[in-house]
Amino acid sequence: MAKLLEVKNLDIRLKKGKETIPAVNGVSFSVEKGKTLGIIGESGSGKSLTCYGVMGLLDKKLWDYNGEVYLDGELLDIKDNKKMQKIRGNKIALIMQNPMSAFNPVITIGAHFVETINKTGETKKTKEEIRSKALELMDKMRIRDPEVVYKSYAFQLSGGMLQRIMIALALVSEPELLVADEPTTALDLTVQHEIMNILHGMQKDYETSILIVSHDLGVISHLADDIAVMYGGEFMEKGPAHKILADPEHPYTRGLFSSRPAFSKERLKMMPGSPPRLEERGTGCQFYGRCGERKNGCKEYSPDKGTMISDREVRCLLVDTEETQRKLGA
Ligand SMILES: Nc1ncnc2c1ncn2[C@@H]1O[C@H](COP(=O)(O)OP(=O)(O)O)[C@@H](O)[C@H]1O
Numbered sequence: 001m002a003k004l005l006e007v008k009n010l011d012i013r014l015k016k017g018k019e020t021i022p023a024v025n026g027v028s029f030s031v032e033k034g035k036t037l038g039i040i041g042e043s044g045s046g047k048s049l050t051c052y053g054v055m056g057l058l059d060k061k062l063w064d065y066n067g068e069v070y071l072d073g074e075l076l077d078i079k080d081n082k083k084m085q086k087i088r089g090n091k092i093a094l095i096m097q098n099p100m101s102a103f104n105p106v107i108t109i110g111a112h113f114v115e116t117i118n119k120t121g122e123t124k125k126t127k128e129e130i131r132s133k134a135l136e137l138m139d140k141m142r143i144r145d146p147e148v149v150y151k152s153y154a155f156q157l158s159g160g161m162l163q164r165i166m167i168a169l170a171l172v173s174e175p176e177l178l179v180a181d182e183p184t185t186a187l188d189l190t191v192q193h194e195i196m197n198i199l200h201g202m203q204k205d206y207e208t209s210i211l212i213v214s215h216d217l218g219v220i221s222h223l224a225d226d227i228a229v230m231y232g233g234e235f236m237e238k239g240p241a242h243k244i245l246a247d248p249e250h251p252y253t254r255g256l257f258s259s260r261p262a263f264s265k266e267r268l269k270m271m272p273g274s275p276p277r278l279e280e281r282g283t284g285c286q287f288y289g290r291c292g293e294r295k296n297g298c299k300e301y302s303p304d305k306g307t308m309i310s311d312r313e314v315r316c317l318l319v320d321t322e323e324t325q326r327k328l329g330a
């Protein structure tokens with residue numbers, strides 16, 4: 001399978017005076033053409049920072065960051081805002097958690113389409129061409145009465161409607177990669193479901209690759225072909241979705257799954273406590289403090305790479321030890 005996006009050793013540190021505090025610790029991943037990678041983890045794990053890093057959206061005054069990001073084999077200059085702006089408008093599109101904040105309150109939805117289409121197109125389009133393209137995209141997003149919506153302002157529309165419009169706007173340039181950071185978190189359940197179906201349908205129609213981030217296992221299991229489980233700025237487990245969902249290897253993944261369906265709202269059953277703040281993170285296994293299965297050596301466990309178990313990578317000393325013993329026994 002061809003990789004559309006490949007990220008190698010993305011490292012993000014928060015600048016604090018003369019020091020820097022690690023926030024994302026050299027994560028590597030890829031998204032295949034027409035496929036979906038889901039990053040899941042509790043709030044504060046570094047999921048959004050990872051997305052911003054890939055898109056070149058990190059504020060250089062606040063963050064020190066490094067890593068290689070390849071799109072279709074081409075190395076992107078994630079520190080060059082001008083170059084990244086061009087890529088963001090064309091090959092990569094972003095949809096965010098809060099649709100309301102993505103819209104300018106004083107211009108109509110139609111004017112947003114005019115702005116976006118003019119920015120992406122090579123040749124200037126007429127008003128009528130833009131309108132019909134917008135109506136076509138909104139129709140694909142199952143928006144009823146798109147003519148009325150076209151003339152409306154953001155504040156007149158619901159969150160679910162705005163999220164659909166945001167996806168329609170993202171599709172204007174027919175992006176190869178859609179980055180969706182908690183795209184359904186602000187929406188109620190039925191609307192969440194509709195948006196996921198829309199994303200799924202869109203992927204079929206356009207062969208778009210999707211990088212989707214969520215703290216919600218329902219969203220991830222619905223859409224992802226591959227899953228990366230993030231905690232404390234690291235990937236605890238990464239691999240094919242069906243394998244991880246059926247048989248999670250890492251104690252963190254197991255805790256996350258077992259506390260479903262309400263793990264975002266209630267305390268995690270198997271994992272009391274909450275993710276550490278940046279300043280509180282240790283240097284060994286990030287999950288050490290909350291892990292019910294920790295052993296000697298876990299506190300210092302900090303490998304460059306996780307253990308490979310067939311096509312899955314797991315970052316856990318216990319799994320590593322078991323796998324080594326299995327190999328020796330074989
Ligand atoms: N602007 C910021 N200043 C200081 N710390 C930040 C800032 N943005 C994010 N962080 C910290 O970085 C960590 C990762 O954040 P984030 O990527 O937003 O997590 P997630 O998206 O997984 O919830 C968190 O501990 C968060 O508090």
Ligand SMILES: [Mg+2]
Binds near residue numbers: 049
């Ligand atoms: Mg986030």
